[in-house]
Structure formats: structure tokens, C-alpha cells
Amino acid sequence: MTNSTIAESTPFNFKPYEESKGEEYMNEAQKAHFRAVLTNWKNDLMREVDRTVDHMRDDAANYPDPNDRASQESEFSLELRTRDRERKLLKKINDALAMIDTDDYGYCESCGIEIGVRRLEARPTADQCIDCKTLDEIREKQMG
Template structure:
């Protein structure tokens, strides 16, 4: 599990520096100029930023949970059926919380329920295997 832990730590560091960079480079300069003119464009950009931040935040939380699980030897088991998740899958998708079978069942029912769920990583998880 050491290589997976390293993967998670690397990803956590990358995420954190990415978030930090964005917070530091907040574009405040054009705030007052042309505020009325391109406020809708600005609004859209802000929404996109927030969306991205949400995703990053969710991913970061996922990494934290995974790291805790590694510490307590709980890592790598399917949340749904309790089977061990294959190491190949974990290396490809370190944040996988379900085995490939449960994941695809879950995807199917979730996609049916909500085609526009934005806070998941279904696309990434599905490319595995």
C-alpha cells in the first residue's frame, strides 16, 4: 500500500498548491472597470471557479479519508460489499471506495436518478479497466 499512499500524498500536495495559487491570484484588478458591461461573463467565470473549487475540495476530502483509512488498515475495501478492491484499480483510482462491480451498479442507478450530478468522479472511475 506504500505506493498508493505516496500517490495520495503527491496528489494532495498538488491539489493544495493549486488551490493556494488560485486564492493568491484572485483577479481583483478589473473589478470596478466595466463592471456593468461584462458582469454576466464575470458571473459565469466565478461560477466556474466555484465549481472547480468544489470539485477540488471534494477530492481533497476524499484523499484525507483515504489516508486515514490507510493509517487504520481500512483502506482498499469496497464500501458496498466489503471485498478487497484490486490493487490495479486502486493505483488507477486511489480514491475508489467501491469495487468495480458495485461501482458500475451504483453508477447506473445514480445516472438514472441524476444525470447532472456534479460532485462525483464517475467519468474518472469508469475509465478504469
């Protein structure tokens, strides 16, 4: 994956939200900001899917040399694994967009407190506050 591909598949190419003093959490401006971030990220991922399909269709060849065939299959396999991870991410993005519509976005699914604008800027699909996420990771580490 090239650096340009990485940059295109992450939501970090946006202007951070400027909070005003005393601003209400998850007001219409914040929701509009995060909707735009998530929608742009989703569109970038969908463009990458289209590029992969085009690349695999255009570059697929039946090389007579087994090493060339193996290299191509390995490349395609890596691309497909990346797209599969992005498919799961697309589901999280769609879930986050749906949460914006129901006014549940930005609140921890576990304890209900505010996740925070800065955490959402770093991870727009976050559905837990940092404390609950940390506890989940500790439990996961202890169990596995």
C-alpha cells in the same frame, strides 16, 4: 482550465506500482505507494487553491464596463465551482489516507473484497470494487 491545470489536479503524474509475483495485497510497500500518490495529489490541489486565491485577489477589479465586469464574474464563478469540486475531492483524499492508517484502504466498503491495485491506480479514492460500483450506477440510473 488549462491542460497544465488539469494535469496538476489529477493523480496521474506518478510511476505505477510494480507488483511482484505472489505479493500480498495492500502490504506496506503498496500502502506507502498509495499514501504518496494521495499526498502528492492533495498537495497539488492545495497549491491550486492558493493560486486561485492569489489570482482572485490580484485580478479583482471594478471595471466600469458592465461586459468586462460580467466576464470577470463569470470567470471567477467558474473557478470557484472548480475549487468546490476539488474541495469535495480533498475530503475523499483525506478519507482514503485515513483508511490507509486503519488498514481499510483497498477493500470494497460494500462487499469487503479487494478493489485491486490497477483500479486504485486509476482512481486512488475508490472505495468500492468495480462490480459494486457498477451495480450502484445501474440503480442510480434506474431511480433517476
